[in-house]
Amino acid sequence: MNTATGLNTTTAPRPGTAIGRLDSPLASRIRRTEHGYTGVEATDEWADEIRRLADLRDAVILAHNYQVPEIQDIAHHVGDSLALSRIAAGAEQSTIVFCGVHFMAETAKILSPDKTVLIPDEAAGCSLADSITAEQLAEWKSEHPDAVVVSYVNTTAAVKELTDICCTSSNAVDVVESIDPAREVLFLPDQFLGAxxxxxxxxxxxxxxxxxxxxxxAINGDQLEDQARRHPGADLYVHPECGCATSALYLAEEGAVPADNVKILSTGGMVDAARASGASQVLVATEVGMIHQLRKAAPEIDFMPVNADASCPYMKMITPAALLRALVEGADEVHVDPATAAAARGSVERMIAIGNPGSGE
Structure with a gap:
């Protein structure tokens, strides 16, 4: 063991590669259960240890807006997945620890092929990304050979490989409008964003x-209408993936909610809107983890979830114990086939080339 660094290795690590196991007095508390990694709470001791281990591992910690508050607060950067991946690509650290779901860590690897990318629990998947496979997309493309494939960033690397142009929720309209109106477009995988x-x-x-x-x-129109009645005058921040997005626009069209109060926004767009808002109350239709960042951005505003039970179990698999384990063990490392990564990176670069890089999902 190298006593100067605390590494269980006798050779110096190569940049961009895992560096072996690190010693930590908290590591023995980590427990693997059927629900994920537990046994370690987010105490001050934990926070100090996370920072120490991140420095030893030369790691930048990224946390998605839907993570639990403790993970958001310890991260070097918090945001939506594409923005975080682009930040990581420009970071000086050789290791990226992505506190999010698996496709997000894949995107970070696609944009930073020479860096080590870790996800604290590789079982953290995504129901949206899983709703279309590369095989299904290949078959769909074969049925529409002249169509342009536009894929939301919330997709696997294998799907991005077969994609012409990626998009985010904030630039999806711009991406589609950049395509020849005579060309058919295959938009995937989210039906609500597509609508x-x-x-x-x-x-x-x-x-x-x-x-x-x-x-x-599961955040539906009935819930939104009920909350809007309970909080007249409140602004509505609605993510376009929500089942209630159409209902929000209907409420505005019918005059039940002032049209200026309804904002269809990406997660990054919500933070920007909160900072510029003069509202006293805002109803938020997205995953409940977003509330933490909104309250930090505009503490004077009363942010309320449209559905308080809208919590992603996959996002919440990134626990304090899981993050500690990732830094101690150098796990779980995310790999993307180089050919797949190159093709997928092209679909992201073509999105950026249209002039609106998007603020993410």
Missing amino acids: HVRRKTRRDNVLVWAGECHVHA
Whole structure:
């Protein structure tokens, strides 16, 4: 063991590679259960140890907006997945620890192929990304050989490999509008974001895959209408993946809610809107982890979830114990086949080239 660094290794680590196990007095408390990694609480001792281990591992810690508050607060950067991946690509650290779900860590690896990318629990998946496979997309493309494939960033690397242009929820409309109006578009995988794109572009040649995020889909119009009645005058921040997005626009059209109060926004867009808002109350239709960042951005505003039970179990698999384990063990490392990564990176670069890089999902 190298006593100067605390590493259980006799050779110096190569940049961008795992560096072996690190010693930590908290490591013995970590327990693996059927629900994930437990046994370690987010105490001050834990926070100090996370920072120490991150420095030893030369790691930058990224946390998605839907993570639990303790993980958001310890991270070097918090945001949506694409923005975080782009930050990581420019970071000086050789290791990226992505506190999010698996496709997000894949995207970080795609944009930083020479860096080590770790996800604290590789079982943290995504119901939306899982709603279409590369095989299903290949078959869909074969049925529409002249179509342009537009994939939301919330997809696997294998799907991005077969994609012409990626998009985010904030730039999906711009991406589709950049495509020749005569060309058919295959939009995937989120049906609610796809419906939003069709509505905004008024193109009937946008074919939409019937996928969904099970958390966002469960935030429905009845819940939104009920909360809007309970809180008249409140602004509505609605993520376009939500099942209630159409209902929000309907409420505005019918005059039940002032049209200026309804904002269809990405997670990054919600933070920007909160900082610029003069509202006293805001109803938020997205995963409940977002509330933490909104309250930090604008503590004077009363942010309320439309559905307080809209919590993603996969996001919440990134526990304090899981993050500690990732830094101690150098686990779980995310790999993307180089050819797949190169093709997928091209679909992201083509998105950026249209002039609106997007703020993420």
